Amino acid sequence: MVNWFWKRKPQRRNLTLRSKGDTGGATRVDFAELAPELNRFLGQAAYLQLGYFETLTRGIRGTHELARKEALSRAAGAALDKHRGIVEIIADLGDDPTEVMLPFRENLDAFRRKTIGVHQEETLLSVYLTAGMLDDFYLALASSYGETGERVAAILRQDDRGGEIVSIIQQTIESDDEWRSLLSMWGRRLVGDTLLVCRGALRPGRLEADDTRIEPVYTELMGAHARRMDAMGLAS
Amino acid sequence: MVNWFWKRKPQRRNLTLRSKGDTGGATRVDFAELAPELNRFLGQAAYLQLGYFETLTRGIRGTHELARKEALSRAAGAALDKHRGIVEIIADLGDDPTEVMLPFRENLDAFRRKTIGVHQEETLLSVYLTAGMLDDFYLALASSYGETGERVAAILRQDDRGGEIVSIIQQTIESDDEWRSLLSMWGRRLVGDTLLVCRGALRPGRLEADDTRIEPVYTELMGAHARRMDAMGLAS
Numbered sequence: 001m002v003n004w005f006w007k008r009k010p011q012r013r014n015l016t017l018r019s020k021g022d023t024g025g026a027t028r029v030d031f032a033e034l035a036p037e038l039n040r041f042l043g044q045a046a047y048l049q050l051g052y053f054e055t056l057t058r059g060i061r062g063t064h065e066l067a068r069k070e071a072l073s074r075a076a077g078a079a080l081d082k083h084r085g086i087v088e089i090i091a092d093l094g095d096d097p098t099e100v101m102l103p104f105r106e107n108l109d110a111f112r113r114k115t116i117g118v119h120q121e122e123t124l125l126s127v128y129l130t131a132g133m134l135d136d137f138y139l140a141l142a143s144s145y146g147e148t149g150e151r152v153a154a155i156l157r158q159d160d161r162g163g164e165i166v167s168i169i170q171q172t173i174e175s176d177d178e179w180r181s182l183l184s185m186w187g188r189r190l191v192g193d194t195l196l197v198c199r200g201a202l203r204p205g206r207l208e209a210d211d212t213r214i215e216p217v218y219t220e221l222m223g224a225h226a227r228r229m230d231a232m233g234l235a236s
Numbered sequence: 237m238v239n240w241f242w243k244r245k246p247q248r249r250n251l252t253l254r255s256k257g258d259t260g261g262a263t264r265v266d267f268a269e270l271a272p273e274l275n276r277f278l279g280q281a282a283y284l285q286l287g288y289f290e291t292l293t294r295g296i297r298g299t300h301e302l303a304r305k306e307a308l309s310r311a312a313g314a315a316l317d318k319h320r321g322i323v324e325i326i327a328d329l330g331d332d333p334t335e336v337m338l339p340f341r342e343n344l345d346a347f348r349r350k351t352i353g354v355h356q357e358e359t360l361l362s363v364y365l366t367a368g369m370l371d372d373f374y375l376a377l378a379s380s381y382g383e384t385g386e387r388v389a390a391i392l393r394q395d396d397r398g399g400e401i402v403s404i405i406q407q408t409i410e411s412d413d414e415w416r417s418l419l420s421m422w423g424r425r426l427v428g429d430t431l432l433v434c435r436g437a438l439r440p441g442r443l444e445a446d447d448t449r450i451e452p453v454y455t456e457l458m459g460a461h462a463r464r465m466d467a468m469g470l471a472s
Contacts, residue, residue, distance in 0.1 A: 050305070050306075053309065054293075054297055057290075057294075057296065057297075057312070060293065061290055061294055066334050066337060066341060067334045069286070070286075070333070070334060073289065073316060073319070074320075076293070076316070077313070077316045077320065080309060080312070080313045080316070081313075083309070084310075084313065087306075097306070098302050098303045098306060101302060102302055105302060
């Protein structure tokens with residue numbers, strides 16, 4: 001299903017994604033034509049954050065250990081803050097945030113369901129990894145929307161409290177190779193679906209032609225993903 | 237079980253609770269001796285807000301309607317903001333928030349379980365009503381803790397986005413007398429348990445003697461509760 005992406009050899013073009021804290025506009029030109037209309041961008045970005053929030057909160061109830069409950073709440077709160085920030089931007093532009101998000105609910109809910117594992121650790125890893133890739137991707141897209149894009153970028157760059165999620169994962173795999181292997185597999189499994197979400201976020205039409213152009217971006221996203229996996233001690 | 241409270245006639249003492257936005261200190265003197273040590277106050281106040289957050293989020297997943305999902309998220313976010321604010325105060329005082337909250341987990345979790353209904357509307361009503369009473373109570377207690385108390389009071393006075401919960405309840409009962417009767421009963425049922433939480437928040441010891449002194453406060457809390465019920469169209 002994701003053949004369109006990884007069967008081709010990565011091209012060596014000098015196209016870089018903005019990383020958090022990097023305010024350069026390297027991808028501006030390349031993305032401008034692929035970037036969807038503004039509300040399509042904002043609606044998806046806002047709904048994705050609401051989804052992270054919802055996924056993170058579903059584990060809180062079943063978590064007995066108070067310190068972990070706190071860590072989950074902080075991460076959930078960070079996602080909710082981002083959601084609220086983008087919703088505010090939509091409202092400032094005179095649109096109804098609910099209506100702007102609604103068209104993306106079905107697809108993004110389906111994506112989110114795939115990121116929910118049997119164990120809480122899988123689900124936490126999902127949020128950390130998919131939010132990592134998608135926030136980077138939306139950050140890159142943001143450069144196409146002028147001042148509004150800058151506001152979105154500032155929100156996406158806020159701390160997502162992912163450090164505590166990473167600690168939980170690290171504690172889980174530290175002394176247990178079975179967990180390490182399970183979570184490595186889980187992390188790899190997420191990449192394809194997440195890239196499809198990225199692809200779905202772009203301006204519709206001409207996708208075959210665009211895939212070639214956008215490929216280096218995906219390569220960057222996968223590179224950053226692999227670095228996140230390595231840093232946690234998971235095989236990427 | 238709550239005989240200690242409502243079998244007595246309410247006394248007519250001129251003791252008033254601070255309402256949100258009222259910065260007068262009418263209850264200062266009376267509460268000072270009953271107020272628990274600072275960490276006992278902060279730990280409970282922080283854990284209660286975490287509990288509202290958790291209760292509000294449990295309904296989000298099952299909510300299909302996006303506008304309602306948004307309303308629940310906003311209310312949950314408001315509780316989480318209050319939780320985080322109080323946690324920050326505990327940390328600023330050099331204590332570990334998790335440890336400060338831990339002694340109250342069991343009792344407050346048990347209380348919270350009783351506030352969860354079969355239907356989402358019951359649970360939402362629970363949060364709105366119990367947070368209403370308990371925030372007022374903690375606001376009154378806060379006046380005993382000087383500058384730290386002022387910080388807590390400012391946090392508790394923040395908007396809890398209860399207005400949207402009220403709208404959901406009103407929509408539910410508007411054209412359905414069975415719902416109105418069910419939710420009226422549910423709302424009344426919560427008062428006893430909530431007052432027990434208030435009582436448990438005070439300095440331990442001498443409770444029989446203190447009940448007389450604190451009774452007018454409970455009367456005020458119940459009055460405010462009745463006004464909340466009436467405003468929604470529920471029989472108090």
